[in-house]
Amino acid sequence: MSAADRAGLKSPIRTYLEKLHATYVDLHDGQVASYIPELSHANPNWFGICVATTDGYVYEVGDSRQTFTMQSISKPFVYGLALEDHGKDAVFHKIGVEPSGDAFNSISLYPDSGRPFNPMINAGAIATTGMINGEHPAEKLQRLLDMVGVYCGHPVEVDQRVYESERSTGHRNRAIGHMLRNFEILTDDPEPALDLYFQQCSILVTCRDLAIMAVTLANGGLNPISGQRAVHQPYVEPILSIMSTCGMYNSAGEWIYDVGMPAKSGVSGGVLAVLPGQLGIAVFSPPLDQRSNSVRGIRVCEDMSQDFNLHLFHAPVVAKSVIRTSYNASQVTSQRSRRDHEEQLLQEQGHRIRVYDLQGDLLFSTVEVVLRDIMERHERLDFIILDLKHVTSIDTTASSMLCDLLHTLEAQPCMLLFSNIEPSSPFAMSILGREGSDGSQGPVIYEDHDLALEWCENQLLARYLGTPSGDAAIPLAEHVLCQGLSERDLNHLQTLLEPLSFAPGERILETGHAPDYIYLLTRGEVSVTIELADGKRKRLSTLPAGMAFGEMALIERAPRSADVTALTPVACYALPIAAFDRLQEINPSLRMMLLTNLLRHVSGTLRRLTEKVGILTG
Amino acid sequence: MSAADRAGLKSPIRTYLEKLHATYVDLHDGQVASYIPELSHANPNWFGICVATTDGYVYEVGDSRQTFTMQSISKPFVYGLALEDHGKDAVFHKIGVEPSGDAFNSISLYPDSGRPFNPMINAGAIATTGMINGEHPAEKLQRLLDMVGVYCGHPVEVDQRVYESERSTGHRNRAIGHMLRNFEILTDDPEPALDLYFQQCSILVTCRDLAIMAVTLANGGLNPISGQRAVHQPYVEPILSIMSTCGMYNSAGEWIYDVGMPAKSGVSGGVLAVLPGQLGIAVFSPPLDQRSNSVRGIRVCEDMSQDFNLHLFHAPVVAKSVIRTSYNASQVTSQRSRRDHEEQLLQEQGHRIRVYDLQGDLLFSTVEVVLRDIMERHERLDFIILDLKHVTSIDTTASSMLCDLLHTLEAQPCMLLFSNIEPSSPFAMSILGREGSDGSQGPVIYEDHDLALEWCENQLLARYLGTPSGDAAIPLAEHVLCQGLSERDLNHLQTLLEPLSFAPGERILETGHAPDYIYLLTRGEVSVTIELADGKRKRLSTLPAGMAFGEMALIERAPRSADVTALTPVACYALPIAAFDRLQEINPSLRMMLLTNLLRHVSGTLRRLTEKVGILTG
Missing domain, CATH: 3.40.710.10 (DD-peptidase/beta-lactamase superfamily)
Incomplete structure (x- = not known):
């Protein structure tokens, strides 16, 4: 009962x-x-x-x-x-x-x-x-x-x-x-x-x-x-x-x-x-x-x-809802933070990456809808991600149609990726086991949809900006929190900062710890994650050089709410909150600039996220 | 071709x-x-x-x-x-x-x-x-x-x-x-x-x-x-x-x-x-x-x-994807901004409002899944919203099952609402035309899903806080930008503000206009909207007394990016940006407090929106 x-x-x-x-x-x-x-x-x-x-x-x-x-x-x-x-x-x-x-x-x-x-x-x-x-x-x-x-x-x-x-x-x-x-x-x-x-x-x-x-x-x-x-x-x-x-x-x-x-x-x-x-x-x-x-x-x-109305021939029309949402990377970007010129480039060229969030049972007549949409658009695309998170089954026809599509696109400048697939699933096996596939273009299967999108963004940025994203160190003056600082203020700030470095995999911040510092990342990449109730780890974002983390300590003196881990060799500066507070007396305009930069950054993130919600719930 | x-x-x-x-x-x-x-x-x-x-x-x-x-x-x-x-x-x-x-x-x-x-x-x-x-x-x-x-x-x-x-x-x-x-x-x-x-x-x-x-x-x-x-x-x-x-x-x-x-x-x-x-x-x-x-x-x-695999009996299983997402109002709130104590209450009691985002064709076996979930939960719910935005058809069985559900719940403390229904559709007619329905509890059909959610939130807040939300004027000291201000700073701020009032329907801010002021709303409600490419108007949010608008002028001196219109009789204070800038010299700590409050508010909004995205893409 x-x-x-x-x-x-x-x-x-x-x-x-x-x-x-x-x-x-x-x-x-x-x-x-x-x-x-x-x-x-x-x-x-x-x-x-x-x-x-x-x-x-x-x-x-x-x-x-x-x-x-x-x-x-x-x-x-x-x-x-x-x-x-x-x-x-x-x-x-x-x-x-x-x-x-x-x-x-x-x-x-x-x-x-x-x-x-x-x-x-x-x-x-x-x-x-x-x-x-x-x-x-x-x-x-x-x-x-x-x-x-x-x-x-x-x-x-x-x-x-x-x-x-x-x-x-x-x-x-x-x-x-x-x-x-x-x-x-x-x-x-x-x-x-x-x-x-x-x-x-x-x-x-x-x-x-x-x-x-x-x-x-x-x-x-x-x-x-x-x-x-x-x-x-x-x-x-x-x-x-x-x-x-x-x-x-x-x-x-x-x-x-x-x-x-x-x-x-x-x-x-x-x-x-x-x-x-x-x-x-x-x-x-x-x-x-x-x-x-x-x-x-x-x-x-x-x-x-x-x-x-249980008659066999009173059949639901399945093709109308196979595409849960579809968007491009100028509308919805990955959870990786970007520096302004990268952000700008994704705004301009992100339409060359298209994500299809599919749902339900994949069979001939639902995959047909997806294939048709892709064939209509592929000339204007560099990357296509098919996200299968909400897919409940893939029949043999759907599987071979998707393999055919992968094969067809291999001869084209447009690359096809799949996300939210178990690498050990029969579908993954049939994708990976295709004849003639050498994986030279990069992996086509991702367990995490956001990582697939981030990978495509990185490829796109490297194509247009010439260098792979995230490797180079940046000078402090280019850091997001330092925009518009005078040389004098920059020098002052420098005296307050403690330089730190971390090896890949090293934990930098830990959930629950006291908020004593904010961190200015100048080299390498970090991953921000939380532990879920079931013990699994969820990635909130990836941050490259030029971004700040632990910055909420400036306004909410609450314990850390996430873990931050180095993904690559990391160099960063730690700014003690106490030193930041003392600026109120000794250099209020520097403090104001830091706060304003942070506010601009947070507002920008909020604006993009609002647009993302609009697209996702569209 | x-x-x-x-x-x-x-x-x-x-x-x-x-x-x-x-x-x-x-x-x-x-x-x-x-x-x-x-x-x-x-x-x-x-x-x-x-x-x-x-x-x-x-x-x-x-x-x-x-x-x-x-x-x-x-x-x-x-x-x-x-x-x-x-x-x-x-x-x-x-x-x-x-x-x-x-x-x-x-x-x-x-x-x-x-x-x-x-x-x-x-x-x-x-x-x-x-x-x-x-x-x-x-x-x-x-x-x-x-x-x-x-x-x-x-x-x-x-x-x-x-x-x-x-x-x-x-x-x-x-x-x-x-x-x-x-x-x-x-x-x-x-x-x-x-x-x-x-x-x-x-x-x-x-x-x-x-x-x-x-x-x-x-x-x-x-x-x-x-x-x-x-x-x-x-x-x-x-x-x-x-x-x-x-x-x-x-x-x-x-x-x-x-x-x-x-x-x-x-x-x-x-x-x-x-x-x-x-x-x-x-x-x-x-x-x-x-x-x-x-x-x-x-x-x-x-x-x-x-x-x-085109055999009639190779049938997709439709019931698995009828619920696109489902969440409660402590996970995802409406686009109406809330004051802190209201926000707090929605965090605690929002689980009593549940939203089902449905998709595809509604027929016996898909509606059955929804009904079952509702029957399991209804005792712990005050409001249920069925959002039909992604529904492609409703057969006669589905329509009568939903009418039955509405009828069943009318005798219960839990209220059922529908959103994204055309009021002139046959389904809306059958819902509205039910015998014994006097509409005394409030409208059950909404064209806009977010307005339905906002209405439920308002009911919940009124139930717990005793007064209907949004009517009363608030003192300046309780405004979100004024938290923690000393009496001296508050008095100083007061001297910079120009009191304004607007009638319902009056336009307060216009897209493209110069960002000369930020506004502190102290009485009534405003609606923030943009005009879409097709000439339709999209509502971004509703703001009640205690909120600020036009506040992005503080950090980005760009023309207004949205329209703001009074929904009720509105009283607000306009703070000239020029006066805010002059604070840098004459009262830097007041300026800092205003900025910090704004940053806290924006950060809070960002945090909630991030959670919302997590739920919606779940």
């Missing part, structure tokens, strides 16, 4: 599901299945509804935890296992994919080949089960149970009494098995395949389990609660295709037309429906209609589809 | 399509249709491929502008018009939705009712055409042509020679017409319906047109180039459902299994395929296979589906 429920305030969705449950709890049409004796013991009043989301939340109403046997609902999942064991072609060779228009237990074999029409009718399902790999029956059963267990998120088992009941009364299925043997669809004694089939039908699940199995398919084969893969992504499409055309026995056309979700039902009263990319739905209610579908199950699926 | 093509740099997608075209241009299998004499004149070498995106871009390769007649491709579109004219139930009553498994020109009627199996076989299509509304045949034809014209984005016409050829040789269709009349599916003389049917089959289109028609369906019925609606959204689902099960004649199961896109072909050699929410694809090549589908058309669709 969630916090919201405790407060007596129900989610409108939960309220809806409860109403739906209340509407159909009094619907007593249909009959509990009786052709397998054990199934007839089911309570016709059992009624559960569950909805599971792709982020792993499950809404449950009614008898959502009552166990029952999967029966035919096992078929699409076992079909997925057969596909994993043999591939699409080999399975297609033995079992068709056409709706038969016949009842679930009809034989429906292609007359010449004996090939079952599809894997959802019993003949096709038995043929499918016959394809499951394993050295011996126990291993096959275990593989099948393990597979269902990953879908559900917990170990599952066979209901022995139902299984024995199925086995002892499964004459029709036994006939089908021998017919399949006759046509060489089953190439061995049909008994072990039949036995495994009876066991798969007798696996115990709950309505909640079915909703999670359904959403695992909606989520591309990944159980969203456990994060475990139940089936490989490429086999999700065939499973859902078969469910969409053959899942609800006859009337394939009407089901897609009216309900619009791939679905599967079983004679024990379960139904599951999948809205790809969005939801899994399950209903459990034993009384069946004449087509052997759960009466309440069908009504609930129809109502939910209608009331929530 | 785009800029990219001119530069000799091809989009990888265009390159792919050209390769695909080159691969199949030499495939000479199949026969040009000859059963209608005019069709046999088609050039078997014609071959075009087009792909259209939901933002209206069209990739074209080969004979993409060659005209040909629609033939059966007209059927799903006319079906859509019949649905608009009569609704789903009335159409379903006359025409089924089951794949027949028979050839396109088979009669396939349900034996008892004479009802055609589906609207894609000729019998169903003729019955569909017989349902089109209109006073007389010319009006019916015009409505049909207008409908196709909106899909294509330009007027279309009938090829008279093909039409006459169809009419003079359409004996089989005429037989079907009379059979439909016999069963009362057509309730009138079948000739006018047949005549209109022959005309719809003879409408001239190009491969490019078909791609745009396809993407219009992918885009929920809205032509993405013209922005015009070709068919109402609720009828897109039935059209695509029928195409998915009955569009490619026999083998409905195999098409969905292998290609996975609703599609329709015609005997003149066109094929179109729809990937809902993503793409429209069209191929034109006259030679047909034995099932009367374009040989090259089928191969191209199969290859593209395979190579680009």
Whole structure:
């Protein structure tokens, strides 16, 4: 029970599901299945509804935890296992994919080949089960149970009494098995395949389990609660295709037309429906209609589809939001502070660096939008950064399209970089592993987006200003705090300063320490960082020669709020706060100049940051 | 030809399509249709491929502008018009939705009712055409042509020679017409319906047109180039459902299994395929296979589906990116400046205001994520703002879920607001038109997100501080620039100030004017705005009593960079820059205090803005 429920305030969705449950709890049409004796013991009043989301939340109403046997609902999942064991072609060779228009237990074999029409009718399902790999029956059963267990998120088992009941009364299925043997669809004694089939039908699940199995398919084969893969992504499409055309026995056309979700039902009263990319739905209610579908199950699926617009072809338009924001480096610069002439140059030439902040799932139609934008602009660009921080997945098509783009641009003056990629991810591997890529232009993959932007800025500045940024020492007179100082004031200031030097990696300022000095950096680079609550270190900015740090000590006599570390060999001057304070008496105009310079610098930073916020929230 | 093509740099997608075209241009299998004499004149070498995106871009390769007649491709579109004219139930009553498994020109009627199996076989299509509304045949034809014209984005016409050829040789269709009349599916003389049917089959289109028609369906019925609606959204689902099960004649199961896109072909050699929410694809090549589908058309669709992962059930997971960012008002405050004690209170209590920046299409499974997050948190919240700036559409389900949420929260201490909604939009109407909503708590809809946040902050401050913010005048000693001033310095400052007052709406500062004064606001509120390139006015911030404006004149003697306007009756003091400069000689410590206070204020603003950027880019 969630916090919201405790407060007596129900989610409108939960309220809806409860109403739906209340509407159909009094619907007593249909009959509990009786052709397998054990199934007839089911309570016709059992009624559960569950909805599971792709982020792993499950809404449950009614008898959502009552166990029952999967029966035919096992078929699409076992079909997925057969596909994993043999591939699409080999399975297609033995079992068709056409709706038969016949009842679930009809034989429906292609007359010449004996090939079952599809894997959802019993003949096709038995043929499918016959394809499951394993050295011996126990291993096959275990593989099948393990597979269902990953879908559900917990170990599952066979209901022995139902299984024995199925086995002892499964004459029709036994006939089908021998017919399949006759046509060489089953190439061995049909008994072990039949036995495994009876066991798969007798696996115990709950309505909640079915909703999670359904959403695992909606989520591309990944159980969203456990994060475990139940089936490989490429086999999700065939499973859902078969469910969409053959899942609800006859009337394939009407089901897609009216309900619009791939679905599967079983004679024990379960139904599951999948809205790809969005939801899994399950209903459990034993009384069946004449087509052997759960009466309440069908009504609930129809109502939910209608009331929530859950039709497959009511699809969100994904391309419109793949680019979260896009900007150039004259609009948004990196967190590296720059001296005035560098800042100026980035203002003028920063449009040659473009950043795309992408989001969501990358697939053909979302990457296409990005590619098109890049192709339109690339002639006017020197650097392109694709930031993948908000990207949730990259399919094989998207990955190869981005590799193609990288390859295409390698012959061009415009360089492509990626940021917020784990170097060990499959996508990073495919980028780095490209043929002909020698990395001579510099790294193309960055874990930190801001470092990628800083690298591009540095390249751009070096191109226009001739020298790599940040190496040279600068004279004190060029320091940001010393602008406009007279020679006399500069000399006075010099007498107050203590020269210091630091090796790369050395800590210069530490969070929490007393604010005794401000520092004027004249050579090298420092990094300003803080430690986050989770112990990770976050970089706030990089400062080059000419910048000040610890300067907030001038106005707020509070302990240091960040750490400052030398990135390169660093030379700087420390100005004691006490000396600064004494200037009030002995050289107020120098003090005023220092303060005014600081104010100008802070105001400039504020102005640029305000513009940045405008762009980022644009 | 785009800029990219001119530069000799091809989009990888265009390159792919050209390769695909080159691969199949030499495939000479199949026969040009000859059963209608005019069709046999088609050039078997014609071959075009087009792909259209939901933002209206069209990739074209080969004979993409060659005209040909629609033939059966007209059927799903006319079906859509019949649905608009009569609704789903009335159409379903006359025409089924089951794949027949028979050839396109088979009669396939349900034996008892004479009802055609589906609207894609000729019998169903003729019955569909017989349902089109209109006073007389010319009006019916015009409505049909207008409908196709909106899909294509330009007027279309009938090829008279093909039409006459169809009419003079359409004996089989005429037989079907009379059979439909016999069963009362057509309730009138079948000739006018047949005549209109022959005309719809003879409408001239190009491969490019078909791609745009396809993407219009992918885009929920809205032509993405013209922005015009070709068919109402609720009828897109039935059209695509029928195409998915009955569009490619026999083998409905195999098409969905292998290609996975609703599609329709015609005997003149066109094929179109729809990937809902993503793409429209069209191929034109006259030679047909034995099932009367374009040989090259089928191969191209199969290859593209395979190579680009375009299967219907390879669906992006939309719920993962509906919340673009979410933050509370202690992390990100509005653009209204606050006095220290107010700032302090927002730091402490701002967590009671939560902003959700939503994005993309709002539908059940994306709104569900938002609702769930709100239900989990609402007990700890006083205000919730849903910002819809980046939302691309809101379906009826999403709209009613949000109305339900608003209704649910009305009985709670937590208030829900929406920002970036046009007050005239259907969603705004449904929000404002709710029963029982008296607006007594304040407006729930804001065009500007920052104003919504500011309003919530003001409510929160009033709740904790007892008085509404911004009304009372403040003594000069409490002004942000006067903190820590001695009484003597305060008196000195007072002698330099010129008291001014302004009425609501009065302009106080103007962009471009000389920076002669800085202003200390002691009563009322001002708004700081700039004029954008498009003439619109953008609000940068709101300033209450206690704040300064025009203060950058102290450090940068540049012309004013923004306009400042009184929002309420305003009292302020103007400090001449010249007087400030003279302080250097006569009261340097006062000047220093003013500068230090300004630096502290600017630094505080910078620090908060830095945190804001961290949250927004999080």
